[in-house]
Amino acid sequence: xxILIYILKRILQTIPLLIIVSLISFFIIRxxxxxxLAELKLNPxxxxxxxxxxxxxxxxxxxxxxxxxxxxxxxxxxxxxxTSNGEQVSAKLKERIPNTxxxxxxxxxxxxxVGVPLGILAAVKWKTxxxxxxxxxxxxxxxxxxxxxxxxxxxFAVKTGWFPVGGLTSxxxxxxxxxxxxxxxxxxxxxxxxxxxxxxxxxxxxxxxxNLLDVLDxxxxxxxxxxxxxxxxxxxxxxxxNAINPMITLLGFEFAGLLSGAALTEYVxxxxxxxRLILEAVLRSDINLVMASLMMxxxxxxxGNLIADILLIITDPRIREAGGRQA
Numbered sequence: 001x002x003i004l005i006y007i008l009k010r011i012l013q014t015i016p017l018l019i020i021v022s023l024i025s026f027f028i029i030r031x032x033x034x035x036x037l038a039e040l041k042l043n044p045x046x047x048x049x050x051x052x053x054x055x056x057x058x059x060x061x062x063x064x065x066x067x068x069x070x071x072x073x074x075x076x077x078x079x080x081x082x083t084s085n086g087e088q089v090s091a092k093l094k095e096r097i098p099n100t101x102x103x104x105x106x107x108x109x110x111x112x113x114v115g116v117p118l119g120i121l122a123a124v125k126w127k128t129x130x131x132x133x134x135x136x137x138x139x140x141x142x143x144x145x146x147x148x149x150x151x152x153x154x155x156f157a158v159k160t161g162w163f164p165v166g167g168l169t170s171x172x173x174x175x176x177x178x179x180x181x182x183x184x185x186x187x188x189x190x191x192x193x194x195x196x197x198x199x200x201x202x203x204x205x206x207x208x209x210x211n212l213l214d215v216l217d218x219x220x221x222x223x224x225x226x227x228x229x230x231x232x233x234x235x236x237x238x239x240x241x242n243a244i245n246p247m248i249t250l251l252g253f254e255f256a257g258l259l260s261g262a263a264l265t266e267y268v269x270x271x272x273x274x275x276r277l278i279l280e281a282v283l284r285s286d287i288n289l290v291m292a293s294l295m296m297x298x299x300x301x302x303x304g305n306l307i308a309d310i311l312l313i314i315t316d317p318r319i320r321e322a323g324g325r326q327a
Contacts, residue, residue, distance in 0.1 A: 006313070007306075007309075007310060007313075010306060010309055011306065014302045014305075014306065017298075017302060018295070018298055018299065018302065021294070021295070021298040022068075022072065022075075022291075022294075022295060022298075023068065025290075025291060025294045025295070026067075026068050026071060026291060027064070027068070029287055029290060029291065030064055030067065030068075030287075037051060037054060037055065037058075037060070037287075038285060040054065040082070040084050040086070042084075043084060043085065043086055045086050046082075046086045050082065050086070054081060054082065054288075057070065057074055057079070057081060058070060058071060058081070058287075059071075071291065075291075075292070075295065078090065080093070080288060080292045081288035081292075082288065083281075083286055083288060083289045084284050084286045084289075089288050089289055089292045090292075092277065092289065093274075093277075093292060093293070093296055095272070096272055096273055096274045096276075096277045097274055097296060097300075099168055099271065099272050099273045099274075100262060100266075100273035100274040100275060100300075101300075102189075103189065103192060103193065103196070103262060103266075103271070103273060104262065106189065106193055107193055107196040107197050107200060108200075108251070108254060110193070110197050110201075111197055111200040111201050111204050111254075112204070114201060114205075115200075115201045115204035115205040115208060116204070116205075116208050116244075116247065118134065118201075118205045118208075119204070119205045119206070119207070119208025119209040119211075119212065120208065120209075120212060120235070120240065121134075122134050122135070122205065122208075122209040123208070123209045123212035123213045123216065124212075124231075124235060126213060131209075134205070135206075137202075138201075138202040138203075138205050138206050139202070140202075141198050141199060141201060141202030142199070142202040142203060142206070144198070144199070146195055146196065146199050146264060146265055147264040147265070147268065149195050149198065149199070150191075150192070150195045150264065150265045150268040150269065151268055153191050153194060153195060154191070154268055154269065157191060163187060163188075163190055163191050164187055164188045164191075165269070165270075166269055166270035166271075167188060167269075167270055167271070167272065168185060168188050168189075168271060168272055169181075169184055169185060169188060170184050170188075188271075191269055192262075192265050192266065192269050192271050195265050196262060196265055200254065204247070204250075204254070207246075207247065207250065208243070208244075208247060211243040211244075211246050211247065212235075212239060212240065212243040214243070215239045215240075215242050215243045216234075216235070216239050218239075220238065221234060221238055221239050224238050245312065248308055248311045248312050249308055249312065250308075251304065251307065251308040251311065254304075262275045263275030263276065263278060263279055264279075267279055274293060274296060274297060274300075277289065277293055278290065278293040278294065278297070281293060
């Protein structure tokens with residue numbers, strides 16, 4: 001019960017963070033001299049009544065602080081307005097957020113099941129040829145910009161024709177059987193996942209290696225070796241438990257990093273995700289879409305950090321006891 005109260009308190013602590021993010025985002029966007037409804041006014045399919053409703057909803061004829069209040073009230077109520085194309089913002093978000101979550105979850109899963117074991121092997125085989133080769137490869141992976149790597153893979157796909165060059169599904173997706181649909185989505189995901197996986201893997205593997213090397217040099221590990229324990233027990237029973245905790249903390253930041261890094265990757269591959277939606281909305285000065293997308297991104301970041309906190313409480317008894325006392 002105490003742990004549940006602690007988790008609830010962590011959730012409540014995220015509310016001020018989201019308010020600060022919304023304030024900064026709103027005022028930066030609204031300080032621009034561009035009319036937030038300029039693109040909407042140029043759309044002939046949007047009626048004058050719709051424009052008037054949007055003007056009143058956003059309070060564009062009132063002071064900027066009042067405008068923020070009106071926007072925040074509408075956001076909490078779920079009234080996100082319409083895009084410059086006349087579509088509902090909520091509908092666009094419902095369409096794009098699952099795609100970004102799919103991409104992000106796959107990348108994080110693959111990164112962890114490959115990066116953590118590689119980091120452990122590199123630490124155990126420290127200063128061996130295996131460790132040196134892995135260090136060179138991860139350094140290259142960290143040095144390659146995601147946008148540049150995405151363009152290279154896009155050119156490769158165009159030249160070979162082995163992979164789809166854009167989107168998440170093929171044009172005849174609805175006519176496919178279930179297994180064909182799964183294969184089609186998988187083929188479309190290979191290139192963007194490869195880009196994000198390569199960049200994320202390099203950093204995660206290096207971090208895991210550094211953490212484990214630091215723990216292996218500690219006094220209690222030396223004492224365990226002096227007692228005659230096997231190297232397997234020393235590494236996996238004693239050292240790894242303490243080395244993995246900082247990695248769990250990084251999970252929330254990795255989630256946020258993938259979200260921001262995915263924006264350019266999604267744009268290159270024309271992947272229908274949240275990152276690409278934000279970029280396109282910024283280019284069109286679509287205030288409703290930009291603000292809603294930024295807030296959804298912030299909520300996803302907060303959710304990632306919250307998941308990391310919960311995992312830490314589950315895996316580390318010391319944090320669990322501290323959490324219980326704080327609650």
